[in-house]
Amino acid sequence: MQIYNTLTRKKEELIPIEPNHVRIYACGPTVYNYIHIGNARPICAFDVLRRYLQYRGYEVTYVQNFTDVDDKIIRRANEQGIPSAELSERYIQEYKKDAHGLNVMDADVHPKVTENMDLIIDLVKKLVDGGHAYESNGDVYFRTASFSEYGKLSGQPMEELQAGARIDVNDQKESPLDFAVWKAAKPGEPYWESPWGNGRPGWHIECSAMSSHYLGETLDLHCGGQDLIFPHHENEIAQSEAATGKTFSHYWMHNGYINIDNKKMSKSLGNFFTVREVAEQYGYEVIRYMMIQAHYRSPINYCKELLDACKASLERLYTCRDTLDRAMAAAPAGDCTEEAKAVFAQREQQFITAMDDDLNTADGITALFELARDLNRMSADATTTKGQLEAGAKLFDTLTGVLGILYQRKQEDTIPAEVQELVAARAAARKAKDFAEADRLRDAIAAMGYRVKETRQGTQIEKIES
Numbered sequence: 001m002q003i004y005n006t007l008t009r010k011k012e013e014l015i016p017i018e019p020n021h022v023r024i025y026a027c028g029p030t031v032y033n034y035i036h037i038g039n040a041r042p043i044c045a046f047d048v049l050r051r052y053l054q055y056r057g058y059e060v061t062y063v064q065n066f067t068d069v070d071d072k073i074i075r076r077a078n079e080q081g082i083p084s085a086e087l088s089e090r091y092i093q094e095y096k097k098d099a100h101g102l103n104v105m106d107a108d109v110h111p112k113v114t115e116n117m118d119l120i121i122d123l124v125k126k127l128v129d130g131g132h133a134y135e136s137n138g139d140v141y142f143r144t145a146s147f148s149e150y151g152k153l154s155g156q157p158m159e160e161l162q163a164g165a166r167i168d169v170n171d172q173k174e175s176p177l178d179f180a181v182w183k184a185a186k187p188g189e190p191y192w193e194s195p196w197g198n199g200r201p202g203w204h205i206e207c208s209a210m211s212s213h214y215l216g217e218t219l220d221l222h223c224g225g226q227d228l229i230f231p232h233h234e235n236e237i238a239q240s241e242a243a244t245g246k247t248f249s250h251y252w253m254h255n256g257y258i259n260i261d262n263k264k265m266s267k268s269l270g271n272f273f274t275v276r277e278v279a280e281q282y283g284y285e286v287i288r289y290m291m292i293q294a295h296y297r298s299p300i301n302y303c304k305e306l307l308d309a310c311k312a313s314l315e316r317l318y319t320c321r322d323t324l325d326r327a328m329a330a331a332p333a334g335d336c337t338e339e340a341k342a343v344f345a346q347r348e349q350q351f352i353t354a355m356d357d358d359l360n361t362a363d364g365i366t367a368l369f370e371l372a373r374d375l376n377r378m379s380a381d382a383t384t385t386k387g388q389l390e391a392g393a394k395l396f397d398t399l400t401g402v403l404g405i406l407y408q409r410k411q412e413d414t415i416p417a418e419v420q421e422l423v424a425a426r427a428a429a430r431k432a433k434d435f436a437e438a439d440r441l442r443d444a445i446a447a448m449g450y451r452v453k454e455t456r457q458g459t460q461i462e463k464i465e466s
Contacts (some may be wrong), residue, residue: 001056001356004297005064005151006229006252011358014251015246016220022411024050025211026233026248027080027224028110031068031091032076034274035098037287038225038258038265044291045255045359046223047104047404052355055402063214064107065207066092068114069200069327074189084190085114097274101284103404111210113201117192120201123243124194132242136172138184138197144177147238150446154230167458179235181205198435204235208248212240222249226256253359255296261303273302285408286311292361292403313369317406320372326460327379328422330417330452332384340378344395347371351399361403368399415461419450423461426452 002011016022026046029035035043043064052215053060067073068088077087092112113120124140126424127133133147144150144158151158161177180202185191191198204419212220217240224233233252239250257264260271278287294300347367354363377385400406426441445452451462 001051002358003251003253004358006254009155011458012251014221016058017216017218017250020057021055021061023061023156023215023220025065025207025215025222026062026064026107026218027096027207028066028107029091030070030072030346031088031095032073033091034094034276036265037273037275037278040098040102040275040287041258041291041296041300042225042255043099043104044102044222044288044404045296045361046253047102048292048361049359049404050105050404051404052359053065055398056352059221061215062105062107062304063111063211065210066095066110066112067203067206068092068112068371069190070203078188088114097134098284101279102191102209102275102288103285103407105333109214113206113210113453116206116210116213117201119204119213121182121192121194123205123209123212123239124196124201126237126243127181128257130242131241133181134174135196138199139172139174139180140182140196142235142239142242143174144179144238145175147242149241150177150238151234151261153234153237156230179204179231181239193219204232205239207232207343208236208240208243211236212244217244217246217248217445219249221251221253221370224255229254252298256299258300258302260301262301265302282307282311283408285314285405287315289405291305292405293365295360295362296359298362313365314405317368317372317400318409320376321393321396321400321406321409323374323391323460324396326387327384328389328393329382329420329461331352331386331389332382332424332427333387335387336390336391337385340391343374344371344391347374348395348399351374353403355402362401364399368396368403371396371399382431415450416448419445419448419461422448425453 003014004010005012014022018116023105024046026042029039050060050062069084073084073088075086080087088395094386128135128140131143133140133142151161165456181204182194182196183199183202185198185200189200191200211222222233237248259265260273263269263271265271275287286307290300290306293313347370350367350370351364354360354367375396378392422441426438426445426463429437429441442452446464449464451464453460
């Protein structure tokens with residue numbers, strides 16, 4: 001599999017450190033509010049990555065953190081007059097509701113900052129002891145000048161960063177680029193004891209500490225939104241590699257932005273939408289489909305027209321799968337033909353080729369729709385065997401499962417074998433142009449509580465409601 005590595009700015013073959021085992025760290029949410037549409041993109045995109053790697057036979061260890069102590073959390077908790085821990089736990093649960101609604105699998109580990117404070121303090125100590133960080137009035141800052149490769153992820157030389165970086169001027173820092181790895185406690189804030197006094201971690205240090213603890217000092221893959229490249233991921237690299245002397249992550253994947261009606265999403269423009277709000281109108285699955293119908297590195301323009309198109313696409317896939325169920329129930333017995341096997345192998349390879357090319361879900365979905373077209377044609381052919389349709393259904397379910405869609409499909413009541421036999425006999429009678437026998441079998445099927453009818457998509461069987 002080739003992926004675009006942000007670090008090297010080119011596609012590279014994904015070669016994990018340990019054969020057949022990929023260790024992934026994904027930056028998770030800061031839990032002070034419901035997640036918004038922009039948050040949904042990385043969790044859906046990299047959920048597909050995880051599913052695809054598993055489909056290809058890899059073991060995947062997937063870690064995604066919860067930032068549960070942060071300036072935004074503290075400010076909002078103070079506004080509501082509740083402890084920060086209560087607020088963050090509330091929104092962790094709300095995140096899980098939305099993530100599960102989007103059919104995103106739980107990470108193998110969801111570490112919280114507040115539950116890993118010892119790890120963070122130990123890493124800060126290591127940086128201070130190694131001369132890579134320094135204490136100043138209870139704060140501890142990373143000394144960027146001590147890491148010669150600072151800027152390698154974002155592709156910005158140190159001189160340019162110093163000249164134009166969006167860094168607050170702070171007299172306590174040796175350089176404007178130095179960043180906090182530990183913050184002295186302020187009145188009314190939660191704090192933890194440390195060698196530098198009471199305080200709490202800076203934002204970037206938490207991911208370095210928790211990823212190395214759960215996945216090792218060198219990761220296979222680190223992923224997140226494009227907005228995290230600088231300064232968050234740049235700072236993670238600097239502090240991690242300064243502390244260990246080892247490569248922090250071999251590969252970096254970053255998803256593109258989401259615009260709202262061709263404008264950047266922001267609260268000030270009034271175009272800020274939470275996943276929960278959109279799901280109430282369109283359902284979660286439409287949101288997930290929207291996130292994966294484009295290549296993960298391409299921008300997405302969120303608008304009503306796109307949502308409507310995604311909804312329509314999902315309906316086409318659901319219709320195909322429901323038609324397939326009806327066709328299987330009525331199909332004559334028989335194994336999958338070699339011709340059908342070749343068609344299915346071609347579609348699966350088309351899907352793999354797309355996904356192996358930097359997780360190209362857009363082309364992967366194209367392969368799925370071409371498979372759906374093949375299956376619709378087979379379902380409409382009365383001579384298609386049961387084995388052929390079952391093989392097609394298996395592949396269809398596998399590929400939709402990799403993409404994480406069609407997860408709300410309702411399983412129809414199992415049609416009794418006796419009814420299926422009568423339906424198959426009726427199909428044979430129609431093919432022989434014995435319409436009197438076909439009518440008799442239709443009535444016999446109706447007497448057993450089922451209705452059979454012919455459509456453009458093939459024979460349909462419905463349970464007659466009493």
